[in-house]
Amino acid sequence: MPAPIPRQRAIPAAESGQAQTPAQAAPAVGGPSGDMSGDSSTDTSAAVSGATEAPRTQDTAAEATEAAKNTVTGDKAGNGNSHAPGPGHLTLLMIEDDPGGSPVVPELLDPTGKPIRVRTARNLTEAERLLTDDVHCILLDLALPAPAPGRAADGTDDELAVLKHVLRIAPHHAVLALTASGDTERGAEAVRVGAQDYLFRDELDGRLLSRAIRYAVERKRSDRAERKLTESKLRAQENARLERGLLPTPLLEGSPLHFAARYRPGRSRALLGGDFYDTVRTPDGTVHAMIGDVCGHGPDEAALGVELRIAWRALTLAGLCGDQLLGTLQQVLEHERSDDEIFATLCTVDIAPDGRRAGLCLAGHPSPLLARPGRPAELLPYDNNGPALGLLPGARWPRMQVELGAEWSLMLYTDGLIEGRVGEGRRERLGQDGMVAMVRRQLAEGLRGEELLRAAVNEVRDLNGGELTDDVAVVMLDRTP
Secondary structure, three states, rough: OOOOOOOOOOOHHHHHHHOOOOOOOOOOOOOOOOOHHHHHHHHHHHHHHOOOOOOOOOHHHHHHHHHHHHHHHHHHHHHHOOOOOOOOEEEEEEEEOHHEEEOOOOOOOOOOOEOOOOEOOOOOHHHHHOOOOOOOEEEEEEOOOOOOOOOOOOEEEEEEOHHOOOOOOOOOOOOEEOOOOOOOHHHHHHHHHOOOOEEEEOOOOOHHHHHHHHHHHHHHHHHHHHHHHHHHHHHHHHHHHHHHOOOOOOEEEOOEEEEEEEEEOOOOOOOOEEEEEEEOOOOOEOOOOOOOEEEEOHHHHHOOOHHHHHHHHHHHOOOOHHHHHHHHHHHHHHHEEEEEEEOEEEEEEEOOOOOOOOEEEEOOOOOOOOEEEOOOOOOOOOOOOOOOOOOOOOOOOOEEEOOOOOOOOEEEEEEHHOOOOHHHHHHOOOHHHHHHHHHHHHHHHHOOOHHHHHHHHHHHHHOOOOOOOOEEEEEEEEOOO
16 A cells, blocks of 8 residues: 555654654644744655655745745734634644544644644535634545535546535635545545645544644645745736836937936835936937936835826927926826825926037926036026926926037936935935036046946945935936037
């Protein structure tokens, strides 16, 4: 007769009358975290090492157990469906048409010697009534009839219909399948369907069943923790793909200007913050660039920033510019924001086809930095700066004409670049003056484009003594003759 899975015949040496070493002792279930000790993990591996008839979740026991350690505390704290055994009794729900005839029920003990509480149900209707959150494990007789027996793929009766029904009504509970001695194939199929283990009815004793219950509970919890971890990773990957897709791709085909950008969200482990930027070239050869900042750092602000960027691109390609464009963007903001207190600052630049002059509009945003050969880098005029979008209904944003020259570099940035802390004790802000001095020095060192932006953002972070709490976006446009 093949060794049953996971009857743990490899574990209980005491069943044959041999002495048991401490390493072979039954693992404790419960305690502050509810995790099994390192010794018990070894026992688990030994118990299932001979199970080759069915793919077992225990093949990844080490990773799953580690995942369980990271999630079980949260489950206990507020999840009514955690079913993790605490420091009290374990509870077993036995679904069998003749539970009183089982010789193993009266002698079920947990590792501390406390009796395992047993509830009995003679059919699935009784089982559903007794299946409460304090039940940790279900012992199911596979010989029970299902409420509505299904059909297998070959047209025959589905022998595991009763198990599938229990798994549907108790997705968060550990399940042990009870089958006739020698029916290894059916037991292995039960594990493949979703049971944590199967046991032979005629070979059970109290000690074996006690251990099987404890292992099944731990395996179920580990499986759930591993599944949660996998789902969390998949969600994080999907969010990352989504956020990367929402970052802009500049439309500059046919333009002699060089484009570079750096983006660093202040929100932990995010790719997208409330800052946004974009650059497009319209059919007449004008290059339009903008950068903006929605107040706040959460996902709602990030989503609003994306909406404003997409609206700006659409309006710009439709021919709007200056005050008319900003007024329409304010309407978009007012309709899309979740709170009337939310506003956004914005800087727009439209560079003439010859590249020598530009129109500048500021809506409560810091003025861009202009660098030209033979002259120190300087901020563009801040005159006639209009209010941030969303603050004043009917506001106006004058457009200023700026002379650029034949060769230049224009840097647009958000306030995250200038609000980092500097100096001893980090009591002062870097400010625009500090940023201008820093960029002048980096230009003198020969840095340009992407390299300059990377150096600037990294230096601001270093001066701050660590990561910046605000989002940072920086855009550089260069023109060389």
